[in-house]
Amino acid sequence: MLNNSFFYFFTLSLFKNRKRYFAIVTISTLVIFLLSSVLFLSDSIKYSINSQLELEPDLIVQKRLGGRVVPLDESIVDTIAEIYGVSQVTKRVYGRYYFDKEYSALIFGVDFLDEQSSKALAKLLNREDLKRFLSSESMLVGEGVFNYFKSHFYPKAYNFLTPSGKIKSVKILKVLDRRSNLFSNNLIILPQELAKEILGLKSNEISDIALNVPNPDEAANIQRKLEGLFLNAFISGKREMQKEYENLFNYKGGLFLALYLIVVMTLSLILYQRYSLANSLEKREVAILRSLGWSIKDLLGLKALENIMLVLFSFTLGLFLGYLYVFILKAPLLSELFLGKNLQTQIEFLPHIDYLSLATIFILYATTFLSAVLIPVWRVATTEPKEALS
């Protein structure tokens, strides 16, 4: 095949006209790069969240007044635990602590008496650290929070200002694994009593209650029972959370997909015009080859091969640059669009690629590109060379 004269002519034409193709390839690569990086990023975040969803509690009980989440009385926990079909009832204490108007961290209070929490904590800390965590007022912080503390001259301990106006100094015991930055970047883990003090909760108050329902058939019935427990009860489920995130990321990715479709259509329109314009270089080239005795089939074959090569080159290059940008360079700027800007540090995105959406993009791109070139070429090739050259 490599000695084939047709193949030789194809490579010759491809490289001799490289200046002519440069602009098309650059624009196409840029478009593919932008879309693929958005897709890579949204797919990776969705995949990371979905991989952890099994740990999400089945139901969350909150109290909402006027749409605001307000603290719950912890005595309700015993009533909930007595409901038949409910398991692993956990009291959660969490809230946002604002360092200033721009930056905030999520404070989470660990209940040492809760079996699940103590097991999870034991996995996170070694025995000595665990002892120190239990005995002194200390905290575990995410990398983003630690960087903020360090830049504000608090490398070992931070002075929290409680809602009552007191200053609470808490030691930094450990910085959480940077690989978990997606979930722990702006997280501060504290003993529950200390967290309550900093968040301004009373000793008998909690943020919400998480619980599991092992039998999914009982979920609706239990949800009804929970809603009847007290006024203003708000019960949200795992599925609702999942849908909320799916919709959010699909919406953001969809916006870029819509822009991509517009750009691809514009590009193909430009290409179509370029190839069908009277006296255009491409038109002349086709007419000359026809007058030299090339058949329509060979001409279309040559042009198809040339443009398939351009499509493949720009698509692979765009995809490679997108991959490099998201998974090696950690998507600067774009990650802020998906995750928000707050105590940003670099996070590692899991390289997960949705091959189906990539294939859809390729087919959309390749078919519009090729049809925009081949239709005018076929039209010129079927007319008399004399007519086409005049």
Next chain:
Amino acid sequence: MVKEFIVLASILILFILSMLLHSLLFDTKGSKSAYRSIVALTHIVEPSFAPSSFEPIIRKGKKSRTNSIYPELPQINYLDFAYAQ
């Protein structure tokens, strides 16, 4: 020109192979277990960067002026001295 074409094709294959290799050699298990250790403790499965949609947020206004040497110190302006007198 055939040589150049072969070089170009090999570069493209190299791009694809390097992406595949990176995704295969990436420590996905380690990252997932790091996620798991946090989520098992907090039971909160959501990216931790920005405040959630349901949380009350203090909207960004003008950037507060901070002291570059000790950022959390309150700014002193001349009125403080006036009131002090």
